[in-house]
Amino acid sequence: MFDKRAAYGQVEHDIDEHIDSLVSFIRQPSVSPQDLGVRDAAELLRKTLDRIGFKSTRLAETSGNPVVYGELDAGADKTVLAYSMYDTMPADEPGWTVDPFAGTIKEVKPFGATLVARGAANTKGPLMGFLNSLDSIVKSGQEPPVNVIFAAEGEEELGSRHLPQFIKAYEKELKKADVLFFPFANQNTRGKVVLDLGVKGITYFELEIDGKDWGRGPTEFGIHGSNKAWVDSPVWRMIKVLSTMVDNTGNQVLIDGFYDDVAVPSEEDKVLVRKLKDTFDEEEVKETLKVERFVNDLRGVDALGKYLFSPSLNVNGIWAGYTGPGTKTLLPNKITAKVDIRFVPNMKVEDGIPMVRRHLDKLGYPEVKIRTLEGGYSWARMSANHAYTKALLSSMEEFSSNVEVWPTLAGSAPFSLFASPPLGLPFMCGGMGLGELAHSPNEYLVIGEGGPTGGLLTMEKSFISILDNISRV
């Protein structure tokens, strides 16, 4: 019989070492979009698995970055596939007040000690927290309450390009799993736990107009800006092209068929949203995101409904010509925009790029090149009534009397790859703790206790509780 309290006690004893492990992991950059330190981070992670006692540890090679793999057989009935990611976004955005890879621990009111670093929240913090919790279970002299198959990919921020390859190669091993668990920190800045029962799908691509393809404008390089008088501009062209894709607010997508397959909110979604009506804390979100108002001036659950149920078309970045200081006059030969679509049930991710292509062709913009940066993956959803969802909820309620259940996160994770055949796994995503500012400067994870949210200690205990509750499903 697994003694959860003994494991909690061991975590309390080990917490300083655990913070050190996390800081070391953070100090090893693993920026997949820039190919910075990724394999070294994988190797470090594999050694951590070895140290804890995982067997069959390896870097499972793919055509891209390896998946860090290991098995911890506890002779238990249930087997958890712990899926996570060891790669992060770049930290090139302005506004960082610390070196994003230094592993700086900073007192921040009202949270106490926080780790301010790229990947602290998304997702090296929760990942290492999870491994720490297993380490303490083992050190407490017990077998874990479930068998654990660990698989952390190094390409989540590249759209999990080669995860299907890994799943195919390890199908036999992964089929032993009863449920997928993604360790995460689900508290908000006021301490409320927000459990998300799903994720949106995503496809990410670049749109580009190059004078060479267009047959108009400069074809080889940017030319003197005075030539605009008699030479076409790929920049103006792209502005006209993009402006056909959304309405004047930028919030309604005008691509034919974009909303056709939207089948949310479902009846169950509506039930969840009704419950959120009284508890959803709009101001907390605005404060955290530094946003003053939501689209169309929506408030409360009306705004939340957009977050949960609306597909989106976003320009993540755009660039052309001279972007340095001062005044260089230039007629650029090329312009590029990084665009993503987020999909909700029952949209099909494979429809995304063809829909954009048809839109461009219909309006007479065949020269716009679509460069797929990732194939993308589908949305995924779990029912609030599923036994594993209830197990997760029960663990959260052990630590907090303030738990909200949201139908989905607006963000994306490749749960659908595990949830669909051949594996068909139910999934759980959660844990105590607060991590914020993913993809933004000064991303952080709360480490210390005593503030409105749990720190690393509470997070690790919650992971132990989740594994324990899984064993009882």
Add this chain to the structure above:
Amino acid sequence: MFDKRAAYGQVEHDIDEHIDSLVSFIRQPSVSPQDLGVRDAAELLRKTLDRIGFKSTRLAETSGNPVVYGELDAGADKTVLAYSMYDTMPADEPGWTVDPFAGTIKEVKPFGATLVARGAANTKGPLMGFLNSLDSIVKSGQEPPVNVIFAAEGEEELGSRHLPQFIKAYEKELKKADVLFFPFANQNTRGKVVLDLGVKGITYFELEIDGKDWGRGPTEFGIHGSNKAWVDSPVWRMIKVLSTMVDNTGNQVLIDGFYDDVAVPSEEDKVLVRKLKDTFDEEEVKETLKVERFVNDLRGVDALGKYLFSPSLNVNGIWAGYTGPGTKTLLPNKITAKVDIRFVPNMKVEDGIPMVRRHLDKLGYPEVKIRTLEGGYSWARMSANHAYTKALLSSMEEFSSNVEVWPTLAGSAPFSLFASPPLGLPFMCGGMGLGELAHSPNEYLVIGEGGPTGGLLTMEKSFISILDNISRV
């Protein structure tokens, strides 16, 4: 009596030294938009004036970069104000095949030896060529045929911000001048001389939407891209804003009043264009600019008419969000575009930015910030029938039987600052030689002789001829 032939002979004797002087000048970067080496270049230039025998040489200080100033009194009747610029654009664009500041001399067919470097054409090459020509005149034991006041500014690429300050401070000295001369290389790649009798005006500014000013979108930093579902995008907003400014081709400006004051082509312009009908070499332009077709598929002098007589609105650069490799999902908090307007007679440059502001306000975009990067300056024109124009033409015809006269360049130079009161100077801009790819990678100036165009030697001789012809006006 000035002996032109003796001076030509001296240039032939000195040409190797002259090439060395130019290469040394090129190797000293003077990138005003990036504040790179500008003052060192000014100092180098002042020493060159001293070496030639200029008096009263100095760095005439302004609130920005200094004007390099000197006087060469020949006791002549006529005084030329030789105006030029010693600053250049940045060389940060991709595609350079040599170090842009190395002063690389490269054999290029069919031209022979060319200097491939930032500033080679625009305008350190012609500037040093002009000083070289004076050096040889002096070395030939003669006084120049005219007195020369030399003034080279270091902020032409910043819109000549402080040139009015210099003109005011040196009004007494500059009033001694009879005519302004801007040394330039006016041949095209086939060897034809194209004399431009004017320049367009320019104003250059940044348009910016920042969530903070807008009160919508992320206000402090870019946030996770999944938030697009419920948070406004400054990028979509800017795309909508910019798309209101031009028609679907990007070539007709839709800002109220933009074309109201356009008073070209004038009767004299029409006469010049009629002459160009048979000689304008469309293919040469397309080859040089690497452009396959002109706006609206115009051909021949119809296309040229756009170049000469059309004001333009150009996006020189635009940027927002993540512009690195791969896939960072981000909802940017800010987007910036670098925009310039080119003015033709009789548009008023001071109307430009207020016109844009009115357009934005009228359409309900008060949040768009206009950041003026330079006050700008007006167009300037000389008549084909002016005595100084005829003097210039006569010099060009001394070296080439193939001379075209264009009413204006589409590019801009601050001639209006000298042509308007209190100086009211006529101006001349020209010389033999070929310089191309200003503001583009692999900018070059032909150095060697024997190709379809003149090299540095012919350029320098043509400057001597121009000074000689000025003395006869």
